[in-house]
Amino acid sequence: xPLGSLPVGGVPGVxxxxxRARPEGIARRRRTPPGSMYVLPEVFSPQLxxxxxxxxxxxxxxxxxxxxxPVIYMQDGQNLFDPALxxxxxxxxxxxxxxxxxxxxxxxxxxxxxxxxARLDEYGPFLEPAIGAGxxxxxxxxxxxxxxxxxxxxxxxxxxxxxxxxxxGSSMGGLVSLYAFFRRPHAxxxxxxxxxxxxxxxxxxxxxxxxxxxxxxxxxxxxDMGTREGGHTLADARRLRDVLLAxxxxxxxNFRYVEEEGARHTEATWRRRFKKALPFxxxx
Numbered sequence: 001x002p003l004g005s006l007p008v009g010g011v012p013g014v015x016x017x018x019x020r021a022r023p024e025g026i027a028r029r030r031r032t033p034p035g036s037m038y039v040l041p042e043v044f045s046p047q048l049x050x051x052x053x054x055x056x057x058x059x060x061x062x063x064x065x066x067x068x069x070p071v072i073y074m075q076d077g078q079n080l081f082d083p084a085l086x087x088x089x090x091x092x093x094x095x096x097x098x099x100x101x102x103x104x105x106x107x108x109x110x111x112x113x114x115x116x117x118a119r120l121d122e123y124g125p126f127l128e129p130a131i132g133a134g135x136x137x138x139x140x141x142x143x144x145x146x147x148x149x150x151x152x153x154x155x156x157x158x159x160x161x162x163x164x165x166x167x168x169g170s171s172m173g174g175l176v177s178l179y180a181f182f183r184r185p186h187a188x189x190x191x192x193x194x195x196x197x198x199x200x201x202x203x204x205x206x207x208x209x210x211x212x213x214x215x216x217x218x219x220x221x222x223x224d225m226g227t228r229e230g231g232h233t234l235a236d237a238r239r240l241r242d243v244l245l246a247x248x249x250x251x252x253x254n255f256r257y258v259e260e261e262g263a264r265h266t267e268a269t270w271r272r273r274f275k276k277a278l279p280f281x282x283x284x
Contacts, residue, residue, distance in 0.1 A: 035060050035094060035101075037081060045143040048136070050118065054148065055081055055111035056156065057094055060101050062108075068157045070107040070164040070282060073144055075123065075173030077111030079267055091267060096275040105282040107166075110152055112144065114173075123172035125179040125208070126201030134201055141180045145187050161189075162216075163284050168192035170270045175200055178209070178223075178240075185215035190281050192222040194270045195229060198236040210243050220284070221249060222256045222277045226263025234259070256280050 036058045042051040055077045059069060074080055080093045093109055100106065115122065124134025144167075153160040167188050169177040174196030181191035198205055221244060225237035241257045249255035256277070263269040 035062065035097060037094065043148065045147055047139040047143045047147065048118070048122065050115055052113040052115050053077065054113065055109075056152070057081065057097060057109040057111070058156070059097060059106035059108065061106060062157070066157065068159045070166065070284075071110060071149075071152065071158045071160075072107050072166045072168055072281070073110045073112060073149075074167075075112060075114065075169030075176060076119075077113040080109070080111040091271040091274060093274070096271070096278060099275060100278040100282065103279055105279055107282055108152075108156055108158060110148070112148065120172060120200075123169075123176040124200055125176065125183075126204045128200050128202065137176050137179055138183070140176065141183055144180065145184055149187075162186055162219075163189040166190040166192070166281055168194070168274070168281070170194040170196075170267075171265065172197045172200065175205065178221075179205065181215065181219065181221070182209055182212045185213065185219075188215070188219065189217075189284065190220040190222075192274070192277055192281055194222075194224050194273055194277075195226060195233065195265055196223065196237070196240070198240055199232065203236070206239060206243055209240070210247070214247055218249065218254045220254050220256075220281065222258075222281055224258035224260065224273050224277070226260045226265065226269055228262055229265040233265070 038056045038058070040054040040056060043054045044051050061067060062069065074093070080091045082090060093111070097107065097109060120131070120133035121136040122140040123137060125137040127133070127135040149165075152158060165188055167177045167180050168191065174193035175198065177191050178193040178196055181188045223237060223240060223244070225234055227234055237259070244255055245251065251257060258273060260269060260273060
């Protein structure tokens with residue numbers, strides 16, 4: 001099916017998307033190397049009562065048949081594809097997915113933009129008293145799974161099952177991705193937390209993960225950290241590693257932990273590590 005004639009599904013009158021008027025209902029299509037990307041503008045969240053753009057990357061073989069694909073939901077969507085949209089550099093996820101495709105791993109990527117001033121609230125599972133932010137992550141995760149995912153599954157050829165659905169982010173986006181993986185255990189089969197902000201919320205995430213039941217079949221978890229990210233970040237990452245190993249995760253099988261020597265807290269390092277993590281995340 002040609003990408004230019006991609007149909008838009010959904011039930012009339014109940015679509016959660018608010019779109020600008022376009023013949024296909026999907027706006028600002030552009031080519032990526034060699035997949036394609038669509039921008040869904042101003043997606044409305046009834047849970048959070050706000051809107052944001054959502055960027056959907058389709059893998060190279062999407063337009064060459066009727067195959068269905070795994071889906072990776074990623075945070076900070078404006079930093080993932082177009083350097084012009086990013087405030088501090090782009091992950092160039094489209095190039096990373098092209099490399100993964102050459103190795104036999106393809107997936108749809110859904111980049112969910114943050115909303116700027118509400119980012120810390122939405123990505124924070126617990127309140128961080130020092131800055132008075134956080135505590136809204138439950139509503140954000142519900143938005144991803146109860147509003148956005150059904151529409152993505154309806155409008156694109158996805159593999160909607162848990163094993164084929166993942167969530168990935170960095171820093172605060174890594175924290176909320178880790179939280180979502182355990183909070184909605186029947187929804188996500190894999191998760192990537194790159195340089196997660198484990199300090200946020202007075203480090204309550206450690207006890208929360210420790211006492212939360214494992215997802216069915218455990219799923220796959222990827223966690224990393226650079227050795228020069230500052231503060232206690234490396235010690236926090238190692239503590240999370242130990243918590244996950246104690247929960248029964250096995251390094252090299254359903255868990256991968258990476259420390260990058262000399263790496264700082266930057267988009268460039270996450271771009272590099274995400275590219276290397278893809279085969280593990282998509283190994284199912």
